[in-house]
Amino acid sequence: MQAHPKGAKTGRNPQIRLDNDQDWQRLLSLLPPAAELEAEARRTGALVRRRKIPSASMLLRLICVYTLLCLSLGETAAWAARAFELRLSDSALDYRFGHAAGWLEHLVAQALQARVQEPAAHGVALRLIDATVLTEPGSNGTDWRLHLTYDPAAQRIVGVELTDGHGGEHVARAAGRAGDLVVGDRIYGHASDVRNATARQLQYLFRAHLQSLAVADSQGQRLEPTALMDAADAGRFEHEVTLPERGHEAVQSRLVLVPVSPEQAGRARQQLRKNATKKGKTPSALTLRLAGYFCCITSLTAEQASVEAVLSWYRLRWQVELVFKRCKSLLHLDKLAKARRQLIALQVWARLLVAILVERLGALTRAADPCALSSPPLSLWHLTRIHWLDVVLVIYGGSGLQERLEAADITAPLLHERPRRKRRWAIEILARFLQDMGSPRGTG
DSSP: OOOOSTTOOSSSSOOOOOTTOHHHHHHHTTSSOHHHHHHHHHHTTSSSSOSSOOOHHHHHHHHHHHHHTTOOHHHHHHHHHHHHOOOOOHHHHHHHHHTOHHHHHHHHHHHHHHHHHSOOTTSSOEEEEEEEEEOOTTOOSOOEEEEEEEETTTTEEEEEEEEETTOOOOGGGOOOOTTOEEEEOGGGOSHHHHHHHHHTTOEEEEEOOTTTOOOBOTTOOBOOHHHHHHHHHTTOOEEEEEEEETTEEEEEEEEEEEEOOHHHHHHHHHHHHHHHHHTTOOOOHHHHHHTTEEEEEESOOTTTOOHHHHHHHHGGGHHHHHHHHHHHHTSOTTOOOSOOHHHHHHHHHHHHHHHHHHHHHHHHHHHTOTTTTSSSOOOHHHHHHHHHHHHHHHHHOSSOHHHHHHTHHHHGGGGOOOOOHHHHHHHHHHHHHHHHHHSOTTOO
């Protein structure tokens, strides 16, 4: 890490300490070189004038402390003073951080783009796609939606996109190359998504709902859900169909419809009735019958994948749900601090960048595992937790504890409460209480 640009030994740019900083340098080696970090920080406007923050790597470290440890801006400024003698105010950090979200987004995109371009280890790359909702404090709705593409073979994220609450889930947001197999749940099972995947030369496997997906035969005649379910009951589980779409030419696809076990069907119908009751409605007979079948559409031919293979491959989709669970439970992806939108976006992109670093450290651990071929495999949950702690300890770093304690005169003013009427009133009452209780008995 570069300590300072030329002429930085001033009151505004104190000498940066390099104690306990070797691990931070190792962590930075997993990101683009320092020169690229600096160039992109200047290009995106994250670090144009180097007042008090001397380098892009230092700015990145401050952002990570703010987001990973869920600190306030004032607490982050106090940490910077204790660890590196950086004299910053919370308003100065608010200004810098507010201009850095685009920079972090570029770093994440750059890291993931390299992953997408890598050749698949086993021929066809499997891409699991899904999205999750992020809600700001005090909100009951959908404020942000994070769209994610996951490679279960390599156990890593290969694509992300952050939108507001109105950003819908579409195959267009999936990261992949021609020939990759994209797997998604029923929200992607529409003719428009099939058309988009076909245009990008992607293989696809989407769950579908026959009440919201129109299917027809090769002559364009509508195929009714009841007839398809009757055929499935008779043992005919797959059909070559076309998917009509208004304003577009119908696209060809393969429909797979298989009855599920009575236990699964019973649970699905019970959930349908429960959800309908909450809305004061009653599910239709067709809806209840469809709950007893698994339906999907795919570009994979019968020669490429049998019905049994299609069903088993779709079960892998659950892995992307586990990624969201790990990111939220262990990396605090959903613990958004109340702030303006630029800082909310900064929090999300910083935690995604840390998720990428954690995955890279986890890959090193898996590669060094002497029991990699034995069962059971390494727990991704434990692996994520341990390496997240590694990243936190590296980022916190800085000077030693004794030197931090000796910097109390610098950090104490940064930790004062903001002036508040209730707080001032409480302090006055407490002072009066101490004065009265400390006065000798019998005196006014």
